[in-house]
Amino acid sequence: MTATSPATTLVHPASPAGPWWRDAVVYQVYPRSFADGDGDGIGDLPGATTRLGHLAELGVDAVWVSPFYPSPQHDAGYDVADYRDVDPMFGVLADADAFVAEAHRHGLRVFVDLVPNHTSSEHAWFRAALAAGPRSAERDRYLFRDGRGPAGAQPPNNWRSTFGGPAWTRVTEPDGTPGQWYLHLFDETQPDLDWTNPQVRAEFEAVLRFWLDRGVDGFRIDVAHGMVKAPGLPDLPEASDDTDPRHHQGPMWDQDGVHEIYRSWRAVLDSYDGDRAMVAEAWVTPLSRLARYVRPDEVHQSFNFAFLTSRWDAAELRTVVTESLTAMDTVGATTTWVLSNHDVVRHATRLGMADPGAFGSGIGADDPQPDVELGLRRARAATLLMLGLPGSAYLYQGEELGLPEHTTLDDTERQDPVWERTGHTQKGRDGCRVPLPWEADAPAYGFSPTGASWLTQPAVFAERALDRQRGVAGSTYELYRAALARRRELAVGSGSLAWVEDLCGATSMAYLNRDLLVVANLGGEPVQVPDGYRVILRSDTADASGGSEVPADTTVWAVPLT
């Protein structure tokens, strides 16, 4: 029997073969929690380099490495003190070169993280700005302003930090008097740069070249929607301590001026060989605004946070997938998909919460706890749903092991500035940053040779360790590996998307990508894979031949019988 032609709605046609990044699967390495080479309990570049074989075996195309630059680590390295070196905690510059070389030897491309919205307060420029005093050229690289009110004692405007608390900090001038204020959209140790200053622009182009010359394949751009602020830094209609990045709106976000920066960066990347690329971390809505970042002469890709933040709901996911593809198609860009990263509750936990829409602010022992089994079941289904989609996908380290969030981390261990800055009302992001388990029976589950770990690993990490899953049919690791292999074989990334109407309902969704049929049941009555199809992969059991029924919280992949 051959596959019948179900009624479909085409959203996105297959694309001709393009540069590698258009359909790449990129794996995020969060270096402090990936692999610890020197045994101090914090991951490092030499440690990460020894584990690159795992990523090649998993079957990803590229690695994005979160910041490893010199930093006082007030925001886990997103507070950069020197953009051209490596923090001793992570190694030396030669270790970065060795990481890139070894990744390339494994056939993996490398993105490094660029943090252009702010520097660390320990960056030479900021120290110089403090020393030079008001109205100096040194201060003009940042957003220093006089305060309001008597003696300038009030902040220059009512903006709040996205980590909680005020977005302005007052400095003490070199003569000891209370002085100007500087803007920081994040922690007070992360002063915002003034992107109207040509020195700032020139410096970051030079930083791009520094890393491109060392052979990196591109950049992940931090806070890509925040660098340019509305002229005059006007007050918000209402100041609020909302730390939810989904609500980033106002004079500090998504200003038109950012696009000029990306055009100049694109020209820099295009002047190099090897299809170098950039991916923007831009919390921008609606998707039509996000699409402006990935116009042909700007950034190559942007993370799809609309997908990440969608609830486990067939109608909502269908809308997000349709709108994402449609919006990116209008500018000829590739769509990306992502479920987890180092800033959000891991999807294996998020999807096990009573309210799976609550994603951002961390979970503690005194909060409602997830249903761990359900979370993993849904996470596996969500992953197969995602990896069948055309475009590019971003994976976060440990999701291939089905790792949950650490939801009972002792509060005394918390390091995310969000915890302090919100007066302990938000737990922050430490729970998704716990060091990886590689070997169940080794110290620190194989993360560190000494057993040290900068955050305590939960006991469940033993059963999720890589060596407990490798070669075990039906394990989450083998599910990812099989999905990535099939994805490549079936040219899914450059493929198409057509909804299969008969299988789309209140609790189910199904699409065709070329010949691949993906059927997802998001929690309703069982759905049947139509006649004429053969199931090749399923999220609920190891055995793909296990029938054509798709039970609740399950996704299957099927191909036409030949």
Ligand code: NOJ
């Ligand atoms: C986004 C990064 O992903 C996050 O970890 C960081 O705290 C902020 N940007 C500030 O750099």
